[in-house]
Amino acid sequence: MRRSLAAAFALCLSxxxxxxQESVKEPIKLDIVNDSLPKSLTGAPGDAAAGKxxxxxxxxxxxxxxxxxxxxKSEEFxxxxxPSLDGVAGxxxxxQLRLIVADPKRIFTNxxxxxxxxxxxxxxxxxxxxxxxxxxxxxxxxxxxxLKTLN
Amino acid sequence: xxxxxxxxxxxxxAAASAATLAVADEVERKGIAAPPGHVFKTIISGYEFRSKExxxxxxxxxxxxxxxxxxxxxxxxxxxxxxxxxSCMSCHGDAETxxxxxxxxxxxxxxxxxxxxxxxxxxxxxxxxxxxxxPWKFKSRELTDMTTFVRYQSHGMPVAVKxxxxxxxxxxxxxxxxxTRYGQLDLACESCHERNNGKFMRxxxxxxxxxxGFPTYRLRDQRLVPLHERFEGCMFDVRAEPFKPLSDEFLAxxxxxxxxxxxxxxxxxxxxx
Numbered sequence: 001m002r003r004s005l006a007a008a009f010a011l012c013l014s015x016x017x018x019x020x021q022e023s024v025k026e027p028i029k030l031d032i033v034n035d036s037l038p039k040s041l042t043g044a045p046g047d048a049a050a051g052k053x054x055x056x057x058x059x060x061x062x063x064x065x066x067x068x069x070x071x072x073k074s075e076e077f078x079x080x081x082x083p084s085l086d087g088v089a090g091x092x093x094x095x096q097l098r099l100i101v102a103d104p105k106r107i108f109t110n111x112x113x114x115x116x117x118x119x120x121x122x123x124x125x126x127x128x129x130x131x132x133x134x135x136x137x138x139x140x141x142x143x144x145x146x147l148k149t150l151n
Numbered sequence: 152x153x154x155x156x157x158x159x160x161x162x163x164x165a166a167a168s169a170a171t172l173a174v175a176d177e178v179e180r181k182g183i184a185a186p187p188g189h190v191f192k193t194i195i196s197g198y199e200f201r202s203k204e205x206x207x208x209x210x211x212x213x214x215x216x217x218x219x220x221x222x223x224x225x226x227x228x229x230x231x232x233x234x235x236x237x238s239c240m241s242c243h244g245d246a247e248t249x250x251x252x253x254x255x256x257x258x259x260x261x262x263x264x265x266x267x268x269x270x271x272x273x274x275x276x277x278x279x280x281x282x283x284x285x286p287w288k289f290k291s292r293e294l295t296d297m298t299t300f301v302r303y304q305s306h307g308m309p310v311a312v313k314x315x316x317x318x319x320x321x322x323x324x325x326x327x328x329x330x331t332r333y334g335q336l337d338l339a340c341e342s343c344h345e346r347n348n349g350k351f352m353r354x355x356x357x358x359x360x361x362x363x364g365f366p367t368y369r370l371r372d373q374r375l376v377p378l379h380e381r382f383e384g385c386m387f388d389v390r391a392e393p394f395k396p397l398s399d400e401f402l403a404x405x406x407x408x409x410x411x412x413x414x415x416x417x418x419x420x421x422x423x424x
Contacts, residue, residue, distance in 0.1 A: 058353075065353040080350040105337075112342040114335070122337055124391045129335040 025131035027120040036095035041137035051146030054139045089148045197358040209422035217368040217420025224300030233284025254302030258406050270298045289396045299366045302419035312409040325407025334391030361412040364421025
């Protein structure tokens with residue numbers, strides 16, 4: 001059952017491309033192993049430069065709203081909600097970072113950090129966001145690639 | 152008088168700390184001691200989280216843009232409307248005496264309707280039933296002005312909502328909403344205003360989310376914003392489908408959040424970002 005759903009999802013992706021992904025309503029299933037996501041969500045590595053952009057863009061990751069990063073000092077208004085991300089690549093493996101970005105409540109149960117790759121189990125989601133995750137799989141991978149540069 | 156003193160205190164505090172943004176969060180924010188069993192130890196007005204310029208604007212009755220609404224509604228208070236040929240003044244006389252303390256105790260239980268009623272609703276009930284005039288729409292300038300004017304008559308008085316008796320189920324409902332995560336961003340009121348108040352979030356300090364200054368003049372909107380519009384905005388920003396203004400959900404939340412600020416002086420019309 002789960003496999004056929006995944007296959008349908010994959011087919012949908014390959015046929016419709018990015019547009020189809022936008023309207024996908026099937027719940028996202030994460031392949032969690034030991035509190036981490038070892039496999040790339042796209043099957044390919046992300047792009048750090050694109051990830052930096054997603055990280056900074058307010059309508060996408062908006063990560064700086066809550067976290068500080070010394071290498072992004074030229075950007076204004078680093079937040080204080082979450083920990084500094086300096087050296088985060090040394091504290092967590094890529095697989096751990098992937099789960100923390102995709103669905104941090106799987107590890108830090110009561111965190112205020114949103115799940116960036118989850119599209120169900122949320123309350124009163126505005127119609128235009130129903131069934132959608134904050135970031136796409138590719139955007140999550142790009143953010144992971146960027147986080148890996150923060151040694 | 153009290154307001155002038157507060158303004159002076161803010162200027163002195165700011166000067167003493169040579170406050171910059173970087174150290175502003177280190178400045179001790181003055182609050183009031185919370186009653187036993189309260190969620191906070193110290194209850195702090197949103198005023199304390201604002202810059203000294205914004206505070207100064209609020210503290211100066213001549214400069215505070217919210218006072219234009221107070222003046223407009225002072226005229227509206229005397230204006231006869233509706234088929235009964237009445238104004239607010241026909242029944243209530245001088246607002247300065249008859250409305251004193253009213254806005255500090257809202258929302259309040261209505262024995263006839265068997266439900267709590269907030270200030271906007273109370274004003275419209277008066278219009279429909281006593282004046283036989285059209286109720287004002289929520290967010291209309293008239294309703295927000297009159298709400299501001301009536302609440303201003305409680306300026307400096309402590310927020311004093313009743314939460315027991317028939318109000319208790321509404322209080323519990325409001326509490327439940329406060330702690331529920333909503334929207335794609337999956338955030339509750341608590342996530343920011345309880346757990347993270349005082350911290351910097353992008354371009355702003357998160358406050359305790361107190362309601363003692365509402366309706367509040369928001370600098371970004373350049374107008375007075377009623378409380379339920381602010382609730383809506385918060386829910387919208389976490390990508391949630393907001394409850395409707397004046398809905399039971401927002402009434403319950405208004406009651407519960409008022410309790411979280413119990414004892415704070417009414418600051419209406421306050422000035423906020």
